[in-house]
Amino acid sequence: MSEHKSTKSIESRPPKACGWMAEFTNEHDLLDAARKVRDAGYTKTDAFTPFPVHGIDHALGIKPTILPFIVLCAGLTGLCTALVMQFWMNGVDYKYIISGKPFGITPASIPVSFELTILFSAFTSVFGMLALNGLPKFSNPIFTNPKFDRATNDRFFLYVDSTDKYYNRDSVRELLSSVHPTSLDEVMEDNSSVHMPKAIWLGALLLVLAGLIPAAIVLNMRASDSDLPRWHVFFDMDFQPKKKPQQSTTIFADGRAMRPAVPGTISRGQLEEQDPFYLGHDPLKMSLADYRKAVFVSATDQDPADATKPAEEAKPAAQDAAAAPAASAPVNPPAVVGDGGTAPKYAWVDKLPIEVTEEHMQIGKTKYETYCSSCHGYSGFGDGLVAKRAASLLQDTWTPPTSLHADRVQKQPVGQIFHTISKGQGKMASYASSLSAKERWAVVLYVKALQRSRNANIEDVPVEQRSSLTPSVSGASESTGATVK
Amino acid sequence: MSLKYDPKSIQLPERWKSLTPILVALGVILVAVGFAFSLFAGGGAENSSEATMKFFAHSYLANFMFVMSIALGALFFILVQFVARAGWSTSVRRIAELLMQTIPFLAVVFAPIIIMLFANMDSLYEWNRPDRVHSSVIKAKIDVGYLTKEWFTLRAILYFTLWSAMGWWFFKRSREQDESGDIGPSLARQKWAGPCIMIFALSVSFAAFDWVMSIDADWFSTIFGVYIFAAGMMAFFATMILISMSLQRAGKVRELITTEHFHDMGKFMFGFIMFWSYIAFSQLLLYWYGNIPEETNWYLVRLNDGWQYLAYGLIPLHFAIPFLGTISRHVRRHRAGLAFWAVWVLVVHWLDMTFLVMPNAGPFNFMPMVGHFVGGLGMLMVFLAFFLAKASVTPLVPMRDPRLPEALTYANPLL
Numbered sequence: 001m002s003e004h005k006s007t008k009s010i011e012s013r014p015p016k017a018c019g020w021m022a023e024f025t026n027e028h029d030l031l032d033a034a035r036k037v038r039d040a041g042y043t044k045t046d047a048f049t050p051f052p053v054h055g056i057d058h059a060l061g062i063k064p065t066i067l068p069f070i071v072l073c074a075g076l077t078g079l080c081t082a083l084v085m086q087f088w089m090n091g092v093d094y095k096y097i098i099s100g101k102p103f104g105i106t107p108a109s110i111p112v113s114f115e116l117t118i119l120f121s122a123f124t125s126v127f128g129m130l131a132l133n134g135l136p137k138f139s140n141p142i143f144t145n146p147k148f149d150r151a152t153n154d155r156f157f158l159y160v161d162s163t164d165k166y167y168n169r170d171s172v173r174e175l176l177s178s179v180h181p182t183s184l185d186e187v188m189e190d191n192s193s194v195h196m197p198k199a200i201w202l203g204a205l206l207l208v209l210a211g212l213i214p215a216a217i218v219l220n221m222r223a224s225d226s227d228l229p230r231w232h233v234f235f236d237m238d239f240q241p242k243k244k245p246q247q248s249t250t251i252f253a254d255g256r257a258m259r260p261a262v263p264g265t266i267s268r269g270q271l272e273e274q275d276p277f278y279l280g281h282d283p284l285k286m287s288l289a290d291y292r293k294a295v296f297v298s299a300t301d302q303d304p305a306d307a308t309k310p311a312e313e314a315k316p317a318a319q320d321a322a323a324a325p326a327a328s329a330p331v332n333p334p335a336v337v338g339d340g341g342t343a344p345k346y347a348w349v350d351k352l353p354i355e356v357t358e359e360h361m362q363i364g365k366t367k368y369e370t371y372c373s374s375c376h377g378y379s380g381f382g383d384g385l386v387a388k389r390a391a392s393l394l395q396d397t398w399t400p401p402t403s404l405h406a407d408r409v410q411k412q413p414v415g416q417i418f419h420t421i422s423k424g425q426g427k428m429a430s431y432a433s434s435l436s437a438k439e440r441w442a443v444v445l446y447v448k449a450l451q452r453s454r455n456a457n458i459e460d461v462p463v464e465q466r467s468s469l470t471p472s473v474s475g476a477s478e479s480t481g482a483t484v485k
Numbered sequence: 486m487s488l489k490y491d492p493k494s495i496q497l498p499e500r501w502k503s504l505t506p507i508l509v510a511l512g513v514i515l516v517a518v519g520f521a522f523s524l525f526a527g528g529g530a531e532n533s534s535e536a537t538m539k540f541f542a543h544s545y546l547a548n549f550m551f552v553m554s555i556a557l558g559a560l561f562f563i564l565v566q567f568v569a570r571a572g573w574s575t576s577v578r579r580i581a582e583l584l585m586q587t588i589p590f591l592a593v594v595f596a597p598i599i600i601m602l603f604a605n606m607d608s609l610y611e612w613n614r615p616d617r618v619h620s621s622v623i624k625a626k627i628d629v630g631y632l633t634k635e636w637f638t639l640r641a642i643l644y645f646t647l648w649s650a651m652g653w654w655f656f657k658r659s660r661e662q663d664e665s666g667d668i669g670p671s672l673a674r675q676k677w678a679g680p681c682i683m684i685f686a687l688s689v690s691f692a693a694f695d696w697v698m699s700i701d702a703d704w705f706s707t708i709f710g711v712y713i714f715a716a717g718m719m720a721f722f723a724t725m726i727l728i729s730m731s732l733q734r735a736g737k738v739r740e741l742i743t744t745e746h747f748h749d750m751g752k753f754m755f756g757f758i759m760f761w762s763y764i765a766f767s768q769l770l771l772y773w774y775g776n777i778p779e780e781t782n783w784y785l786v787r788l789n790d791g792w793q794y795l796a797y798g799l800i801p802l803h804f805a806i807p808f809l810g811t812i813s814r815h816v817r818r819h820r821a822g823l824a825f826w827a828v829w830v831l832v833v834h835w836l837d838m839t840f841l842v843m844p845n846a847g848p849f850n851f852m853p854m855v856g857h858f859v860g861g862l863g864m865l866m867v868f869l870a871f872f873l874a875k876a877s878v879t880p881l882v883p884m885r886d887p888r889l890p891e892a893l894t895y896a897n898p899l900l
Contacts, residue, residue, distance in 0.1 A: 055896055072812070099774065107773045110766060362621075370777065 015188040018141040019044075019161040020172050021148070022181035027053045030156040033179040034059035037160060040175055044164035048148070048157040067132060071124050078120030082113040097393070100374065100386045144190045147183060159187065277353050278437050280418035281346035289347070349415030352448075354441045364446030367439050371431055380404035380450045399427045404447055405454050417444045495880045498735040502877040508870035515863025519544065522856030535608070536847060542601060542608040543700070543846035544857040549598075550697060551720075551838045551861060552868035553591055554713055557689055558721025559584035560648060561714070563655050564685060567671075567678035572891035573749055576741045579883050580728055582659055584721070585652045587871040592645040594867065598696075599641065602634040610637075612702050622779065623702040632699060644692045651681050659883055666885035689714055700845045704783040708768050713841075715764045719757035720834035723827035726750050728872075730824055732881065741882045741893065744818050748897050751817030754830060758811065761837075762804040787840065791849025795840050803833045814897075835861050 024030045030047060037045055038061035047056055083105060090096070091104030101108065130136070142148050142159055151157050158181075160172050169186075176184050232238045243249060243257035252259070261267060272278035354360055369378060377383040382403040390398040402409060409417075421440045424430040435443065458466060520541050559581045566574050574581075598609065607614035612623050612632040626632045654677075658670035690710025698709045706712075729742050729750075772780045787796045807829055816822040843857065883889065 058896075068814075099776065101774075107766075107770050110770065 015144075015191040017162060017169070018187045018189050019159060019164075019167075020176055021142055021145060021185050021187045022158045022176045022179070023147060023183040023185075024156040024158070025154075025182055027056075027156055029179070029181075030158060031055060031059045033158050033176070033181065036179055037158065037175065041166050042160055042164050042172075044161035044167070046159045046161070048142070048151040048159070050152055050154060050156075053156075065132060067125065067128050070128050071121050074124035074128075075117045075121040078116040078118070079113050081120070082116035083109065085116075086112060095393070097386075097390065100389055139190060141187050141190050144188055145185055147185065155182075272437075276349050276415070277441075279349075280415035280422060281348050283347075285347035346415070346419070348413040349418070350413040352414050352441060352445060354438060354445065356445060360442045360445055361449065363439055364442035364444070364449075367435055368443050368446045371434060372443065375401040375428070376404055377401075380447065401428070405451060410451055410455075414441075414444050414448065417447060490884060492880075494737055494739070495741070495882045495884060496737070497873065497876045497881065498732075498737060501735070501873055505870045505874045505877070508866045508873065512863040512866035512868075512870060515866065516545070516548075516860045517863075519856040519858070519860030519863060522859060523853040526850075526852035526856060538606070539608045540846045540853055540857075542598075542606075543842050544853075544860050546598065546609060546696065546700070547838045547842035547857070548835075548861040548864040549591075549594055550713070550842065551835050552587075552864050553595075554717025554834075554838070555721045555724050555868070556584060556587045556591055557648070557685075557714070558717040558719075559725075560588065560652055561682070561685055561689075561718065562721060562725075564651070564678045564682045567655075567674045568682060570675055572888045573746070573895045575886050575888045575892035576738070576743075576882055577725060577729060577746050577750065578886075579659070579879070579881055580725055580732075581721075582652075582656050583872055583876045583879060583881075584724065584728075586656055586875045587868060588645065588652050589649040590871040590874075591868075592649070594864070595641065595645070599638050602637065610699060610702075612699065620703050626702055632702060637695060640691065640695055644688045647684055647688050651685070655681075659886075660879070663880060663883060663885055666887070668887050671887060686710075686714075697841055700842060701783055701786070703779060705780075706768050706772075706783075708764060712761075712764050712768060715757055715761040716834055716837050719754060719761055720831055722750050722754040722757060723830040723834070726754065726823055726827040727831075730820060738881055743893070745895055745897050746892075747820065747823055748814065748818045751811060751823050751826075754827065755808070755811040755817070758804065758807050758830065762808070765799075765803075786844045790844070790847075792840070792844040795836065795849070799833070799837060799840060803837055807833070 022033060024033065027049060030049065031053065034045070034047055034056065038059060043061065045060055047053075047060060049056070086109045087104050090109075095103050142157070147155070148157060158176070160167070160176070162169075173184065173186075245258055247257040248255045249257040266274070274283065276282040373384055374386045375382070375384040377387070380403065382401040384401065387401050391400070418440055420428070421435070421443060422430060422432045422437075431440065452460075523540050523544065524537050562574075562581045563578065563585055565571075566578060601609060602613050605614065607617060610632070611618060612627050613634055615624070615627050618624055618627065623632070630636060655674055658674050661667075662670040693710040693713040697713065698704070698706065726747065729738070729747070732738050733742065769784070772784060775781075784796075786792070807826055810829070811817060811823075811826050816826070839857065843854075
């Protein structure tokens with residue numbers, strides 16, 4: 001399209017000369033000739049070679065490009081853009097706690113800054129290179145000479161343009177013939193029509209119209225109903241020779257596609273569903289007390305005490321479950337549970353299934369300080385760094401972590417604490433994937449030790465060490481706490 | 486193809502040949518002076534003999550790593566030239582080969598650290614006295630038998646043997662070619678450089694774990710070997726630039742090492758400044774984000790007790806300033822400009838090694854650090870003495886390497 005404005009109707013007159021083109025058979029001759037032309041003062045020159053020739057830019061006298069500086073500026077712009085963007089987004093406009101990290105510019109901002117620096121620089125290099133070279137350029141007068149076709153194969157060309165300020169038709173011809181080119185031709189202007197042939201216009205129009213067809217089909221289908229069944233593109237993926245749950249089969253005598261477990265076996269991975277060590281409560285004991293409710297509990301994985309309450313009360317109910325008497329809990333018993341008033345609670349494990357040893361205490365301490373202390377605090381008062389930070393930011397959606405020294409937590413059986421760690425509670429997530437069952441029990445042991453440390457009395461101290469504590473009785477519980485920790 | 490040249494122009498200047506014993510003596514004296522200085526000024530915060538010994542042991546290791554990493558950079562440079570079948574580097578390759586040949590000598594410099602282990606001292610490596618170790622993590626590493634003096638020594642011998650053997654073999658082929666001018670040694674080196682790089686990567690990584698990372702054996706970083714490698718490569722290019730320039734000032738190898746070679750070495754130095762920053766930051770980011778106590782202790786030590794000025798200082802000194810300083814090709818093609826940045830890079834490399842090692846010896850204390858610096862100068866002199874000893878009897882350019890003409894006509898694109 002751009003050819004339109006620069007060209008008048010020129011078919012009528014003979015083509016104008018644009019410059020001289022010298023042909024060479026190897027790059028050494030080309031370099032020699034280029035140096036000569038450069039030394040003669042010509043600057044509007046160009047060389048065309050089948051492969052990159054080292055030193056040609058120097059031989060032609062091409063000045064170093066300004067592109068690196070443009071790219072540097074673009075890179076710095078990208079860097080600043082990234083920093084401002086992240087500062088604004090994460091520090092001002094939409095503050096959001098992520099891993100308890102500070103807002104605004106942090107080390108985590110560096111990768112994005114790096115990426116944007118590179119992105120801006122790379123785009124500027126490519127498009128800046130194109131712009132500085134005046135590309136894309138669809139035609140060049142030199143193309144009119146059929147000899148030039150060999151520039152992509154085995155010939156080297158040197159071109160001097162007539163717009164050069166020292167250009168003189170005869171002196172350039174003389175200069176170029178003095179370097180003994182294989183051939184020397186005057187490049188004539190391309191005076192063919194600048195109008196695109198009608199066939200191309202027509203073809204383009206047809207392509208655009210054809211491109212509309214899929215869109216038209218989609219629109220039609222979106223707007224109309226059809227009685228035809230769905231069109232299966234991948235038939236064998238939509239209809240696979242396999243059975244889905246609850247389907248029937250002719251292979252087995254009982255006609256069931258789902259096979260029941262072989263009596264006396266436990267499927268892989270199912271063992272933990274039975275064992276109090278992995279649950280914190282004993283389902284067998286619970287089912288002995290009330291089989292139907294135990295089935296309900298194991299199917300829904302819900303505390304029976306919670307299940308009897310409306311959903312919106314579920315959270316406080318869960319927190320109060322241990323402390324509140326069972327009879328007061330149910331308000332609106334669902335039909336499945338029946339008489340919710342006597343619904344059995346989990347049969348909590350009330351004795352630690354691991355031994356109380358120094359080793360277990362150390363495991364519990366390490367895991368507690370790694371996973372729990374960020375919210376519950378090192379001493380268990382619910383004053384961890386995350387909690388403190390959330391409180392200082394006055395996030396009203398934030399539920400403060402429970403103090404492990406609260407009365408109701410103190411009264412919880414060990415199995416219930418284990419269950420809370422395993423399944424999570426309220427905003428607290430499950431830690432079953434981070435901690436093995438044994439480690440969770442070790443954490444329970446450590447939590448119990450923490451609780452004990454706040455309620456210790458002089459009888460807890462070994463007799464031989466009591467004398468060291470007697471001067472300050474009020475300080476005794478503090479120092480005992482320290483030793484347990 | 487043989488080139489006409491003056492044999493004297495590719496030999497070490499006469500005056501330099503006699504420098505080796507002087508430099509060794511001076512270097513040893515300076516290390517001793519550094520030790521005496523830290524003894525006099527007190528090692529760490531408390532002025533006990535144990536603290537002083539601890540300070541000196543750490544200082545010795547930091548200064549040793551300062552020169553060791555340069556020698557390893559030279560070895561890698563040689564290997565990678567043959568993996569890439571590079572032509573441009575032929576005229577500077579011998580300087581790198583000579584730097585690489587210092588590795589067997591550096592084993593001697595490393596020996597005191599081994600001796601210290603067998604003297605049952607834990608000044609440097611806490612794990613050497615299991616009875617005084619409290620951390621269960623370190624205990625576990627001792628119990629599996631990894632951090633024990635015997636196995637540590639065996640590994641150190643293995644590393645030095647592998648590096649020296651590779652260096653010896655590549656140097657031998659290079660010297661063979663000096664006689665024959667045959668392409669055979671080049672092809673042999675191209676064939677074996679690949680496997681050697683794999684051995685190099687593994688051994689350098691483990692050496693970095695053993696020698697530097699295990700001074701804080703609680704902590705671990707899988708990228709640590711790459712960190713040491715990146716820092717060493719950067720310092721190696723600075724060293725090669727400075728040696729090439731000094732030789733030219735003394736009237737040697739003038740036509741053989743051109744602006745194009747300095748430009749290329751400058752590019753590599755610039756690249757490894759960036760690569761060091763990339764690795765150092767990658768290591769920091771993961772520990773900062775994870776924020777797990779046992780992983781952040783290494784940074785905790787380095788961001789307290791006065792070391793924070795060094796830690797934060799490395800960001801501009803080791804990255805931002807030299808990065809912007811060497812980003813321009815005009816600087817890299819300018820002798821004085823390039824020399825300035827090469828010296829800068831060597832200084833910050835020393836600071837970087839100090840940053841890696843010294844904080845584990847105790848809080849920052851200015852006066853003993855002067856002793857540490859003097860020791861570093863001494864170590865550098867000993868290193869240069871090793872280089873000169875080998876360089877006195879070797880031509881400085883592989884004149885009969887078939888790729889030398891390629892190196893001499895090589896030109897960077899004008900851009």
